[in-house]
Amino acid sequence: MVRLTARTRVHTFGPEGEIRARADKLAGEEPLEVQLDGEQFTVTMRTPGHDVEMVLGFLLAEGVLTSADQVREIDFSSGLDPDGRRNYNVAKVSLRPGTFDPAAYGERKVYTSSACGICGTASIEEVRKTSAFPLFAPLTGMPFVSPATVLSLPDRLRDAQSLFDSTGGSHAAGLFRVPSDAVAEPELLVVREDVGRHNAVDKVLGWALQQGLLPLSGTVIQVSGRASFELVQKAGMAGIPVLSAVSAPSSLAVELGRDTNVTVIGFNRGKTFNAYSHPERIG
Known part of the structure; x- marks a missing residue:
């Protein structure tokens, strides 16, 4: 039984042929x-x-x-x-x-x-599911979240990734409540980690379901990997209007975001980001 982490022995090789045996820690699966x-x-x-x-x-x-x-x-x-x-x-x-x-x-x-x-x-x-909490297309001139807020999310998520710190082998998802004045710092509600990026999101959604917070219409979910179709769908099923990822989205993820009114953000690495669907939520 592995549980959260497992210890193992590893041999580290250097460019000159040097070898060092040491203990290492792996994320459980x-x-x-x-x-x-x-x-x-x-x-x-x-x-x-x-x-x-x-x-x-x-x-x-x-x-x-x-x-x-x-x-x-x-x-x-x-x-x-x-x-x-x-x-x-x-x-x-x-x-x-x-x-x-x-x-x-x-x-x-x-x-x-x-x-x-x-x-x-x-x-x-x-594959495609119908949400009980459908999102509506945002109106131009009524932004939901500021660019500065979006850019702050990857670092705040990374600071909370304790499993990644110890293993280097996990994905993470963080749910943030967006302040109504668009100036105050967003509130980090929950972070979950897992070897599967979709599992990390499921754990976040399950936490919100237990707390009775759905639909999550006032939140942004930040993920540590890419924005796939399945992650955009999960966001939409929970009524989350914005999904932000540190890596690229897939073509189907962007298409789904446009169809279901989810703002899909990619390449958010703290300095710039790309909005692939419904950029009018950001301003």
């Missing part, structure tokens, strides 16, 4: 099976920790949940190692009646890697 009302829904790879948040956020992003009250129980007691010890790698989710219709949802294949949050979806038609 273990499978998590999610069952809905007794039926297997998916298996995803993740860094253990904040697993209830991750399950809630994942189900929100999948369009299964809109409120934490729709969940009766999440039971981790049935996950066992081959030697019989509990590993908490199976989440049995019991939903309240009427919450989820498997026939209307469609088929989902079981395995999802830590690099992809939609890899288990059975068909291309089922």
